[in-house]
Amino acid sequence: SQEEIDPYEATIYVDDIELRDEPLIDFAAPSAPRSVIDDFEEYANSEALRDYYSYENSWHPSVTVASIESSAPQGEQCLRLDIDFPSGQYPWGSVRSPVLEPFSLPDEGVITLKMKGDAGLTEVADSGTNFWLSFYDAAGNRMNYITDIAPVISDDWTTLTINMDDFGDTSTIDTGNLVQWRILVEGWAEANPALSGSFFVDDIRVSTLEMQQPVLTAFMEEQSVRVQMSQLTQGSEYELLMSDNLSEWTVVTSIVADADTATHLANPDQKMAFYQLIEKP
Numbered sequence: 001s002q003e004e005i006d007p008y009e010a011t012i013y014v015d016d017i018e019l020r021d022e023p024l025i026d027f028a029a030p031s032a033p034r035s036v037i038d039d040f041e042e043y044a045n046s047e048a049l050r051d052y053y054s055y056e057n058s059w060h061p062s063v064t065v066a067s068i069e070s071s072a073p074q075g076e077q078c079l080r081l082d083i084d085f086p087s088g089q090y091p092w093g094s095v096r097s098p099v100l101e102p103f104s105l106p107d108e109g110v111i112t113l114k115m116k117g118d119a120g121l122t123e124v125a126d127s128g129t130n131f132w133l134s135f136y137d138a139a140g141n142r143m144n145y146i147t148d149i150a151p152v153i154s155d156d157w158t159t160l161t162i163n164m165d166d167f168g169d170t171s172t173i174d175t176g177n178l179v180q181w182r183i184l185v186e187g188w189a190e191a192n193p194a195l196s197g198s199f200f201v202d203d204i205r206v207s208t209l210e211m212q213q214p215v216l217t218a219f220m221e222e223q224s225v226r227v228q229m230s231q232l233t234q235g236s237e238y239e240l241l242m243s244d245n246l247s248e249w250t251v252v253t254s255i256v257a258d259a260d261t262a263t264h265l266a267n268p269d270q271k272m273a274f275y276q277l278i279e280k281p
Helices: 046-052 119-124
Strands: 036-038 054-057 063-069 078-085 092-096 109-116 130-137 142-146 157-163 178-186 195-208 215-221 224-230 237-243 250-256 262-265 274-279
Touching: 046 063, 054 063, 063 092, 078 092, 078 178, 109 130, 119 195, 178 195, 215 274, 224 237, 250 262
Parallel strands: none
Antiparallel strands: 036 195, 054 092, 063 078, 078 195, 092 178, 109 157, 109 195, 130 142, 130 178, 215 224, 224 262, 237 250, 237 274
């Protein structure tokens, strides 16, 4: 007691005192993974997109307008964010999904997405010019993936590959039961005058390292043999090598995957050949 009270007796029990490197937090059993976070193909129009997502902006405030863009690198539609950044420090704009049924991000999970920035921010870009992808659990705990400047000021599409380690310390977040995500662009850190930019995001999806191992198969196509490369990571570069003796290998084709599969027609004059597929770093 913080105040004077009469004397009394009590029994207190203490057990299992531990020193740990991480918090002892018990989470519920993980939910099923969500392979597609959002590929932006299911929205009939921009109004449907805005009905699904809500805006979340910096206190200045920024003004964000979300819409569907038809010139997508994957499929037919992507997300467009037009953000009016106000003057001052750390302005940002974002969209946030509704709270959904829980889904998991496995420890070995890999998130990929495509992003195109706005070179108009080049002159003001600094350490605060970032793209963020955040996930939330039901308790509101958040984990953030934050890029450097490059993809935010590039007018070209960039494929981002995100491992769980890229989110930093996730020990206090229930990554097996996430319920929401946020897509955010921050303009700059130092004080700058107001500026506007347009940013594009597409095909946010999750796979696992096991799923990402490429697979080679072959099948007959009329009188020829076609080699099929499956489970490719879109945006990654691959080399298909061929050998007739398993000691000397020749590159027969190089591809940058724009789909999960690709094929190569084998040389019809080749009586026997061995193939291997290498993903370039």
